[in-house]
Amino acid sequence: MKAAIKYLLDNSYFTLGENIFRQIIGIPMGSDPAPFFANLFLYFYENKWMLALKKKDLLLARQLSNIFRFIDDLNAINDMMTFERFYKDIYPEELQLARENKDSLSASFLDLDIKIIDHKFIVGLFDKRDAFPFTIAT
Numbered sequence: 604m605k606a607a608i609k610y611l612l613d614n615s616y617f618t619l620g621e622n623i624f625r626q627i628i629g630i631p632m633g634s635d636p637a638p639f640f641a642n643l644f645l646y647f648y649e650n651k652w653m654l655a656l657k658k659k660d661l662l663l664a665r666q667l668s669n670i671f672r673f674i675d676d677l678n679a680i681n682d683m684m685t686f687e688r689f690y691k692d693i694y695p696e697e698l699q700l701a702r703e704n705k706d707s708l709s710a711s712f713l714d715l716d717i718k719i720i721d722h723k724f725i726v727g728l729f730d731k732r733d734a735f736p737f738t739i740a741t
Contacts, residue, residue, distance in 0.1 A: 615630055
């Protein structure tokens with residue numbers, strides 16, 4: 604398994620126009636194994652941190668247990684900003700997290716637009732293409 608992973612990491616190439624490039628950091632998103640690698644990478648750090656936290660602060664661990672991740676998309680809505688206080692302790696510093704929601708009462712997660720209004724979850728559809736500052740041909 605290690606040899607197969609090493610081969611994939613050392614032999615990932617992509618094209619841009621007429622140019623061929625070798626991926627030297629990580630694995631190209633969009634390649635077949637990329638979602639599995641992302642999932643394993645994030646799970647490794649989350650599990651290690653949560654196991655240690657459960658021994659130290661069970662109440663905080665329970666607060667964080669309502670956060671959901673699908674591959675590399677994380678939903679931490681309605682957690683009273685708890686995840687934001689601790690994510691730097693969970694993941695290595697080279698991992699850059701990008702916040703996409705404006706506040707803790709609304710977020711897009713996968714294809715959902717989620718809002719909390721009057722203590723109720725209001726869910727609608729979200730199309731990420733609409734959030735880009737340019738037109739995408741369909």
